Amino acid sequence: MQAADDKLPLLSVRDLKVRFGRKTVVQGVSFDVHPGEKLALVGESGSGKTITALSLLRLAEDAHISGQVLLNGRNLLSLTEREMRAVRGGDVAMIFQEPMTALNPLMTVGVQVAEVLQLKEALSKQQAWKQAVELLATTGIPEPERRAQSYPHQLSGGQRQRAMIAMALASKPKLLLADEPTTALDVTLRMQVLELLSDLQRQTGMAILLITHDLPLVRRFADRAAVMEHGVLVEQGPVTALFDYPKHAYTHKLLHSQPVRDVLQTHPGARPVVQASQLRVSYPVPLAGIKGWFGKGEFVAVQGAQLCLREGQTLGVVGESGSGKSTLAQAILGLLPSHGELHISGKNWQQPAMRNTPANQALRRQVQVVFQDPFSSLSPRMTVEEIVGEGLRVHAPDISEAGRREQVLSVLLSVGLSEQQFPGLLQRYPHEFSGGQRQRLAVARALILRPKILVLDEPTSALDVTIQKQVLGLLQRLQRELGLSYLLITHDMEVIRAMAHDVLVMKNGEVVEQGTVDAVLGQPQHPYTRQLVTATF
Secondary structure: OOOOOOOOOOOOEEEEEEEOOOOOEEEEEEEEEEEOOHHHHEOOOOOOOOHHHHHHHHOOOEEEEEEEEOOOOOOHHHHHHHHHHHHHHHOOEEEEOOHHHHOOOOOHHHHHHHHHHHHHHHOOOHHHHHHHHHHHHHHHOOOOHHHOOOHHHOHHHHHHHHHHHHHHHHOOEEEEEEEEOOOOOOOOHHHHHHHHHHHHHHHOOOEEEEEOOOHHHHHHOEEEEEEEOEEEEEEEEEEEHHOOOOOOHHHHHOOOOOOOOOOOOOOOOOEEEEEEEEEEEEEEOOOOHHHHHHOOOOEEEEEEEEEEEEEOOEEEEEEEOOOOOOHHHHHHOOOOOEEEEEEOOEEEOOOOOOOHHHHHHHHHHEEEEOOOOOOHHEEEOOOOOHHHHHHHHHHHOOOHHHHHHHHHHHHHHHOOOOOOOOOOHHHHOHHHHOOHHHOOOOHHHHHOOOOOOOEEEEOOOOOOHHHHHHHHHHHHHHHHHOOEEEEEEEEOOHHHHHHEEEEEEEEEEEEEEEEHHHHHHOOOOOHHHHHHHOOOO
């Protein structure tokens, strides 16, 4: 529901400036949000969009904020802290990006929603609990009475995000600030959360300010969009006009940063480097009651999987969280024990695969991994030289220090990092690099042993669209030059379309469909595959 032009804005931001010390990170931003409108604030990491949203509620710690933030004509920047506490979670509520860190792990979600109702609506404990359960039901959480008694870690990612939305809606806000509410979710869950927000917005008439870098999401969800670059609002307008006729160069750059397919067709006679048949991976789980005294049960995470990855080929593995795709990858990496047939370059892991036998160690040189978040996967206490060269210290201890350093510099150059760009490169630490540069370090660390196979576990989901395009381009180039085989774990169908030769679809631990990327995504046969393809923005 888009507001009529003659309505006064619910929120008017005028010449907003945010400064930390001497550095100004938001520079003279102005925009309006009308009642019932959905406005998207768009930009990459560091553009200032999240700081702008936090500053509206004066939640940016140690920031000097100037300008005007008018909510129904009332300047929030001139209110006392006590008056602002009534606004936060009252007239204006916020949904944060990662519910697992935003929710209190020591309180059930029902208690957390009820607490807002007690504070903001002055309800009794019993009334607040009853209404909290009703709110959870409104957001579509199954068995809301039982789920209300669950702690955040006992809920799925989508359920945690719904609980966060229930908390935000508890005091019937006029404006909802949603900071990357779907970034950490699978494609079908993203669709569900967006549909939920749209339904709730229509029912309550609230306005939504969406902070995101996901342009397809903006096209599907928002009425208007405002684009930020380096703290400056460079362009704003109706979504259709902005997408079809962008005026600013930065907007044009964002719109043309979608992944591009640039892969060679594999030779029909290419040798298999990973083969699996009837692969099964299970975990021991405690049994309820007296049975748990005498033994453990079993949870089967992967059942009967069959796959073949050939030289120079990319096999994409897609599915929601809990589908078994990451467990499958860990079994191929030799990090989990498995049953059935699994061959890496014609050889088997000596079970249990985690044992560091000479045979297993030799296989580990051939299959390496690049993780989802380079910031958490790279040790903050190790230099670039130590991180990238670590594999050589383990697998080639006889190489001299000078020889090891030469190889480290060579592999860094192959991923686009050089001493010319970054003086003192080898002695730098991960925090001194951007997200895309850290992911290049992670790729270099994997390549130092000259493996045949790279397992790519969501390698671009933590990156902005322009950086994602650069990293995918790097991986495509390395595959062509080195003949690498990729096992690509992702829930992003656009990445699959850009990178994969074949696709394997997993649901509840089973492979429900597989084939070439054109066949599976172009003419999906299984209902679950059709659901995934339809949910792609």
